[in-house]
Amino acid sequence: MQLSREALLRAYRQMKLIREFEERLHIDIQTGEIAGFTHLYCGQEAVAVGVCEHLSVEDKIVSTHRGHGHCLAKGCDVDGMMAEIWGSREGLCKGKGGSMHIADVDKGMLGANGIVGAGAPIAVGAGISCKIDGKGHVAIGFSGDGACNQGTTFEAMNMAVVTKAACIFVFENNHYSEHTGFEYAVGTNKDIASRAEAFGMKVWRGDGTDFFSVFETMREVLDYVRVPGNGPAAVEFDTERFFGHFEGDPQRYRGPGELDRIRETRDCLKKFRQSVTEAKLLTGEDIDAVDADVMEAIETAVAKAKAADRPTAEDVLTDVYISY
Amino acid sequence: MSKMMYREAVLSTIVEEMERDPNVVVLGEDVVGGMGTAGGPEAIGGIWSTSVGLFGKFGGDRVIDTPISESAIMGAAAGLALSGKRPVAELMFADFIGVSLDQIWNQLAKFRYMFGGKTKCPAVIRMAYGAGYNAAAQHSQAVHQILTGMPGLKVVMPTTPGDVKGLLRTAIRDDDPVIFLEHKALYGVKGEVSDDKDFMIPFGHARLSRAGQDVTIVSTGLLLGFCEAVADKLAAEGIGCDVIDLRTTSPLDEEAILDSVEVTGRLVVVDEATPRCSLATDICALVAEKAFASLKAPPLGVNPPHTPVPFARELETAYLPSIGKIEAAVRKVLSYR
Numbered sequence: 244m245q246l247s248r249e250a251l252l253r254a255y256r257q258m259k260l261i262r263e264f265e266e267r268l269h270i271d272i273q274t275g276e277i278a279g280f281t282h283l284y285c286g287q288e289a290v291a292v293g294v295c296e297h298l299s300v301e302d303k304i305v306s307t308h309r310g311h312g313h314c315l316a317k318g319c320d321v322d323g324m325m326a327e328i329w330g331s332r333e334g335l336c337k338g339k340g341g342s343m344h345i346a347d348v349d350k351g352m353l354g355a356n357g358i359v360g361a362g363a364p365i366a367v368g369a370g371i372s373c374k375i376d377g378k379g380h381v382a383i384g385f386s387g388d389g390a391c392n393q394g395t396t397f398e399a400m401n402m403a404v405v406t407k408a409a410c411i412f413v414f415e416n417n418h419y420s421e422h423t424g425f426e427y428a429v430g431t432n433k434d435i436a437s438r439a440e441a442f443g444m445k446v447w448r449g450d451g452t453d454f455f456s457v458f459e460t461m462r463e464v465l466d467y468v469r470v471p472g473n474g475p476a477a478v479e480f481d482t483e484r485f486f487g488h489f490e491g492d493p494q495r496y497r498g499p500g501e502l503d504r505i506r507e508t509r510d511c512l513k514k515f516r517q518s519v520t521e522a523k524l525l526t527g528e529d530i531d532a533v534d535a536d537v538m539e540a541i542e543t544a545v546a547k548a549k550a551a552d553r554p555t556a557e558d559v560l561t562d563v564y565i566s567y
Numbered sequence: 568m569s570k571m572m573y574r575e576a577v578l579s580t581i582v583e584e585m586e587r588d589p590n591v592v593v594l595g596e597d598v599v600g601g602m603g604t605a606g607g608p609e610a611i612g613g614i615w616s617t618s619v620g621l622f623g624k625f626g627g628d629r630v631i632d633t634p635i636s637e638s639a640i641m642g643a644a645a646g647l648a649l650s651g652k653r654p655v656a657e658l659m660f661a662d663f664i665g666v667s668l669d670q671i672w673n674q675l676a677k678f679r680y681m682f683g684g685k686t687k688c689p690a691v692i693r694m695a696y697g698a699g700y701n702a703a704a705q706h707s708q709a710v711h712q713i714l715t716g717m718p719g720l721k722v723v724m725p726t727t728p729g730d731v732k733g734l735l736r737t738a739i740r741d742d743d744p745v746i747f748l749e750h751k752a753l754y755g756v757k758g759e760v761s762d763d764k765d766f767m768i769p770f771g772h773a774r775l776s777r778a779g780q781d782v783t784i785v786s787t788g789l790l791l792g793f794c795e796a797v798a799d800k801l802a803a804e805g806i807g808c809d810v811i812d813l814r815t816t817s818p819l820d821e822e823a824i825l826d827s828v829e830v831t832g833r834l835v836v837v838d839e840a841t842p843r844c845s846l847a848t849d850i851c852a853l854v855a856e857k858a859f860a861s862l863k864a865p866p867l868g869v870n871p872p873h874t875p876v877p878f879a880r881e882l883e884t885a886y887l888p889s890i891g892k893i894e895a896a897v898r899k900v901l902s903y904r
């Protein structure tokens with residue numbers, strides 16, 4: 244199905260926003276001003292955006308430690324996210340969570356997560372809630388190729404099947420869990436989707452470096468899961484991460500020229516630009532205009548984050564409970 | 568003696584024990600690193616560099632790089648230990664006991680008792696704990712509070728590289744399951760370490776790191792250094808502090824604490840975990856019960872507040888016990904006549 248010009252521009256803008264958000268963080272982190280562990284999503288934008296462009300605020304997503312892309316794609320405020328990563332009081336989580344714990348439950352974004360494998364069971368609960376509500380909404384749990392090896396993920400898959408939760412397991416296979424290759428760590432013949440299949444789910448596979456592959460695959464997946472009574476599904480996207488596991492990773496596990504090669508041949512933004520301009524759906528100028536707009540948005544977000552109020556010692560004590 | 572970092576003391580002890588005893592095996596996530604990648608094995612050697620070179624030296628049967636599966640890692644350690652091996656398993660972050668607690672608490676810790684004393688379970692579970700890196704609520708916790716209360720586990724919290732050496736060797740040679748807590752902020756600290764390949768420090772023997780007559784300060788880990796700074800400052804004012812480094816929280820060296828309080832009559836316990844049901848409340852209760860007559864002031868605990876560990880620099884700094892807060896507590900117990 245052909246996307247409208249507006250839809251194409253919007254999808255591209257979302258991907259570019261994630262890319263530049265991350266590229267900028269990569270630079271700013273080197274100054275030492277940003278605290279903590281930061282895991283950049285750069286390279287995987289087509290997955291977050293190709294999934295979330297199908298979703299409304301009533302649909303839920305559950306993210307991972309590499310959560311910035313999912314958050315932005317689900318509509319979390321750019322300024323609020325940047326401020327959070329900078330540890331500001333005006334951040335989305337008041338500086339209490341930081342990069343690994345960004346959440347905006349009102350937007351259907353149930354949190355990035357520092358515990359690998361914690362997300363899938365949460366997505367099952369959210370998917371059961373969607374099923375109970377019966378309005379065709381769904382919950383999406385993003386997991387990495389590393390997270391797919393957690394018992395929690397296995398339990399979640401089986402439980403989703405037996406409860407017929409309206410839930411989708413999206414596996415982003417970027418070939419690495421920290422410093423370990425998925426060919427070593429995933430025993431099922433280099434394949435994650437087949438595990439989900441063995442649990443009794445319908446599964447799909449797609450190219451996670453191609454927006455259109457993700458988007459069209461997800462249309463089918465969502466058409467299926469939104470039908471009451473169908474239960475869960477799973478999809479595996481083959482993708483790439485352009486930076487290290489975390490900022491500061493020496494990346495000794497990469498082969499020679501690997502990063503240059505994936506940036507050259509597996510870049511979802513380059514692929515998008517090429518395919519829409521070749522098909523004459525958008526012009527180079529259209530895309531350049533989005534790029535300029537995004538760069539400005541990132542500049543603004545950083546300026547605001549730097550100028551934002553810092554948290555104080557008293558702030559440590561708030562928000563543990565609603566009442567106590 | 569040689570000088571080395573805390574993390575080097577961990578690694579060199581593991582190497583020496585693996586050389587000595589073929590039953591010692593290491594397992595954990597990225598303990599080799601680079602498995603199944605173009606870069607090849609040994610890409611990292613543990614994210615804390617505490618297993619660098621082990622794979623090359625001892626091979627893949629004894630140095631096992633695992634998938635991200637903490638329950639299975641802890642369970643495999645239990646199974647290895649019941650089958651005659653001496654596993655040294657690594658949890659990358661202590662916070663991940665959350666994922667794997669059943670295997671630690673209901674399995675490892677309880678086997679000997681449940682099996683009527685007829686088995687041994689010589690597993691060491693190493694884990695990096697503690698705040699100071701702005702790693703937020705799920706990567707910064709001090710977990711000794713949870714584990715110390717579990718019958719069947721021994722809990723070790725070394726402060727210095729020299730103690731790492733002596734205590735880790737004891738842990739590996741011990742026939743009971745031992746939790747070995749390594750503070751992230753201490754990995755780079757250097758100190759004198761014994762070269763004796765049989766140097767061991769027995770569990771339940773605290774170390775007196777400062778001696779004085781007026782106040783007893785009890786701590787271990789990163790915060791011990793803060794306590795020493797306070798003791799040194801007060802020494803200049805003519806106030807003497809006993810600073811006791813517990814080394815192990817289970818077993819606990821009650822005698823060292825009680826002997827000291829009998830002289831000083833004043834106790835401050837400095838603890839990195841949250842205050843409720845904590846090491847601090849435990850030791851304060853011990854002293855109230857067994858050294859009541861010696862007390863000149865109520866025993867005090869210095870803990871973080873009853874909150875998760877926050878992310879932002881300002882928040883984490885405010886969260887952690889500081890030199891200032893410890894000094895204030897010491898002055899408070901001194902203010903009672």
Ligand SMILES: Cc1ncc(C[n+]2csc(CCOP(=O)(O)OP(=O)(O)O)c2C)c(N)n1
Nearest residue numbers: 309357358359387388389390419420421663
């Ligand atoms: C329970 C748990 N175990 C280990 C870690 C440390 N850790 C953080 S991310 C990660 C790798 C995750 O790999 P994957 O699921 O493929 O996600 P990716 O990093 O590739 O996005 C590991 C081991 C953690 N945060 N939580």
Ligand SMILES: [Mg+2]
Nearest residue numbers: 387388419420
């Ligand atoms: Mg991965």
